[in-house]
Amino acid sequence: MADFLLELRSEEIPARMQKAARAELEKLFRRELDAAGVSIGDVTVWSTPRRLALIARDLPEQTEAVSEEAKGPPEAAPDKAVDGFCRKNGVTRDQLEVRDVKGRPTYFAVINKPGQAVADLLASAIPAIIRDFSWPKSMRWGDASISTESLRWVRPLSGIVALLGDTIVECEVHGVTSGAVTLGHRFHHSGDITIGDADDYTVKLRAAHVIVDHEERQNLIRTGAAHVATEAGLKLVEDEGLVVENAGLTEWPIPLLGRFEDDFLEVPPETIQLTARVNQKYFVCEDAAGELANAFICTANIEGSDGGAAIVDGNRKVLAARLSDARFFWDVDRKKTLAEHAKGLERITFHEKLGTVADKVERVAKLAEWLATEGIVPDCDPTLARQAAELCKADLVTEMVGEFPELQGLMGGYYARAEGLPNSVADAIRDHYKPVGQGDEVPTAPVTVAVSLADKLDTLVGFFQIDEKPTGSKDPFALRRAALAVFALINENHLRLPLWISSAAMLALNRRPESYSEKNFEAVWSKETRARFSEAYLHDESLTLEPSKRIAETADSLLDFFADRLKVQQREAGVRHDLIDAVFALGGEDDLVRLLARVHALQAFIETDNGTNLLAGYKRAANILKKEAPTPTPSQNPVTPAKARAQSDADDEANLGSRVRGNDEGSNKTLSYTPEPAEKALGDALAAAEPKAAAAVKEEDFAAAMAALASLRAPIDTFFEEVIVNADEPEKRDHRLGLLARFRDAVHTVADFSRIEG
Known part of the structure; x- marks a missing residue:
């Protein structure tokens, strides 16, 4: 066994490339030796500005002899096929063996490969490693550089040290031959340094003022x-x-x-x-x-x-x-105010389909003011929110940010303070890009939150509007990151922001037709009609170009995107994706705070015995109802409020228990037969649990809603044990199916349990 040292010396390697170069050297070295059948022990790779060094411990001096077999053509194959097989495997015809394969004589070649000297293998591997080395940028040099076939390296390659034990591994790469000689520090040492073996490499270089590690x-x-x-x-x-x-x-x-x-x-x-x-x-x-x-x-x-x-x-x-x-x-x-700087934003294109940065700033200012006016961002002064938004991008045209783009936002905050603007405005300008990534600080100051949220929502809505959505691993406009930032802002500040409605409203703001009057537009944004925005907008007869459908479709697409991003984020936080599906599947739920509260309460409930058993009872009830009379289930994708209402109406019309619901639910006065005890107990339990669950959901006390549903566990279990649902008598059958429909609908006040796995 022997240690192998390889040093590739060149002119200065850029610091930013050295980490990747170390990984590349080890990868290529392992590739070459694995292909040669050489087992490798520990490998250490170091770098300095002038060299890459690799030490591989305990390499064998000789590879073991191996015997390989290759299956060839049948014995009756044409001579041309047999001869080709022989040439491929380096054997003659008389060296072939004939074996029986499924009753047919077949040629086999047995190839005995003798052991090889590892030094010879390394001599072949080193040029291959150097030739195949991948650099972000490389160059050719010297007289040979006139040919595209000449060696390319990050900087001119000047020396190779290759030692197996104390023996030089001889090789040559484009005029550079291997040896045992290296160089020390450029200024502190002159002359050659002869390396004896891998063990004294670092010692001798340290003496020459080079720390290799x-x-x-x-x-x-x-x-x-x-x-x-x-x-x-x-x-x-x-x-x-x-x-x-x-x-x-x-x-x-x-x-x-x-x-x-x-x-x-x-x-x-x-x-x-x-x-x-x-x-x-x-x-x-x-x-x-x-x-x-x-x-x-x-x-x-x-x-x-x-x-x-x-x-x-x-x-x-x-x-x-x-x-x-x-x-x-x-x-x-500082000789110009931020407002004066902001005029220069008209010269900067944000996106060819979305206008200039000045156009974006105007949209963000309107949205930030709306978030404050509507109380979505509590305790936020609408005037300050608009002022901060109008100035938040002004520093992009300053000399300082032109020199140091990393300071955008930060310098705007400094200029705002130097100008004497309110601190809340300066803070919002400084921090409106936050949060930039996972773990970044999330703003909590009201004006900052309004501007930051408006900026990110405008970016998301704008790019979805022009169909520039993330695809696969490509996200050139960082829309996934923007969505996560929106979630962080909403969660950290407990904002009640309906994502679908706000997205649709922003689309109306960004691209409304000229025939859409300012009066109608302001009405859409008013507090009284905001909750009914989609319905009002979709039926506005003044829209001559029918953009309402496009707006609804884009808002739906954006909400789907939010849902996907939310699943990824919550899955990383330990929340089951199927529970998020179960809540989204109800439709119309686009309030992030309420949605996550519902999901977390659902996860806590499902992990209990009551939750597990209730889920089993639900699935059994749903299967029976599906077999007897299929009922439309909630859409898999998030839906708009208008779609949700239509879906709900369809569900109500199709429910098997519709006739029972017309009566006094929970009582048995209209039945011509005496219900069985378990049947009556389930009806009574539903009569008690339904209003409690509905009221708890309305109050957003989802833990209480789960507790109300938990009271149905025992009655539904007993019902299935003691009652025949598909009775021969139509009245009994309809009433019992109606109870199951009521049970299913009661559970659906919290989530669509059909989406839950288990």
Whole structure:
């Protein structure tokens, strides 16, 4: 057994590519050796700016001999077929064996492969690894680069170290031959370094001021930066991404602390941090009060003879130039108000079918004002909501955001405060993009919530309106993320926002025909008619182009999308998807807070014995009713309020118990026969449970509704044990089927149990 060392040395590898390059090297190495039948032990891969290194432990020196069999054509096959089989397997005809296969003599080739020297296999594998290596960007170089067949690498490949044990694995790749010689630090070491084997590779390079292990360099930077900050009485602002990047830029990292002029602290701190981070790869520090300090930490790649003073001074001058630019942008941008900046949004296209960013801002402003006016976002001033929405995108045309797009929103908040706008408006401008992703802060300030929600709903409605929906893994406009952000805003702030109605109303707002009068439009949005929006809009005779159908279809499609996203989100949170289906299947439920409360109460109930047994009783009742007289079931997809009412009417007309419902339910006065005890008990239990469940649902006390349904468990079990439902007498049969229909409908006040698995 022997250890194998492979080093691929080149000019500087970009830090951002090194992680993927390490994974690629290990993948290709394993591919080649697996194909050669070489068993592999532990594999370690390291990277520095100038090299990729791989060490594979305990490789055999020789592969084992193997014997393989290949089934060929029948013995009576034409000579051409037999000869082709022989050529393919590298045997002659007299080496073939004839065996019986299902009564037919058939040729077999037995191929004995002798063991091979692993060094020879590695010599073939190394060129294949280099040729097949995948880089995000690569280049050709030298005289050979005139040919497209020349080697491509991230930077010019200059050396290969390949050792199996202490023996060189000889190979050549486009003029670069393997050996045992590498190079040390570019400045701290001169001359060649001869590597004896894998064990002394890191030792000899460390002596030459190269730390090969990228994780060790990261630890040195992490702890070293914190140490120099502490020595100066400061606290390091931790940035793990910057740690990794600096480790990819250095082979001998030395964290050094420097200072910049106090005057630059007038610029927003995020600007200073971003300037230092993005342009210079510097860390920043905070003082004891948690405020940004006039200090930076750079990571040098050499040890300065003066303790790094010259390095720090050079970096300070470069950072000062960058900060001067940032201060210039800050001063120039404040010469105009945000409202004046916002006029520039007319020049920016949001989407060719949805107009400019200015058009989007106007839509968002109207919607934010509506959310506040209607009380959907409680305690929100409609005037402030509109003002914040009108200015929320204004910083997109500022110099600062043009230089640092990551600061959009944040800079708008700073400019709003500098202008003297209300704090709630400045906060809304700053935070209206939130939440951006899972785990991000969810706004709770009323004005911010109104603007953030309006912005995301407008994006969703707009792109669904022009049929730019997510498909498969493609979601170019991040609509899935926007939907999750809407859920987070609604849940965190307990907003009562009917998603279908608001979506349809927004569609009417965004793309209404000219014949749709402003008076009618305002009526649709009024508080009194909002709940009946769909019906009123669908039957508005002033619509000459019949856009109402398109609006309803788009709103339905968007609600389906919300339902799918909700299932994914809740499944990740441990909620069963079939329970969400069971609630959505009732139709007309688009209030997220109420829907989730119903789902959570349903899950808690179904997991109890009462829930399990009630579900079994429901399924038995539903099967009987389906066999006797099929009844339309609620739609699988979420439906509009208008569709829900139509579906409900159809269900009522088709119910087997309709004749019984015409009487005094729960009593037996109109029956010509005496009900059996279990039959009467079920009727009495339904008479007691139905109003309780309905009232509890109306009050949104779904736990109480489940408790009312739980009281039906024993009566329905006894009913099935003691009563023959399909009695010969029509009256008995109809009454008992009616009881089952009432039982089913009582359960449907909470959810469609037919959707529940189990």
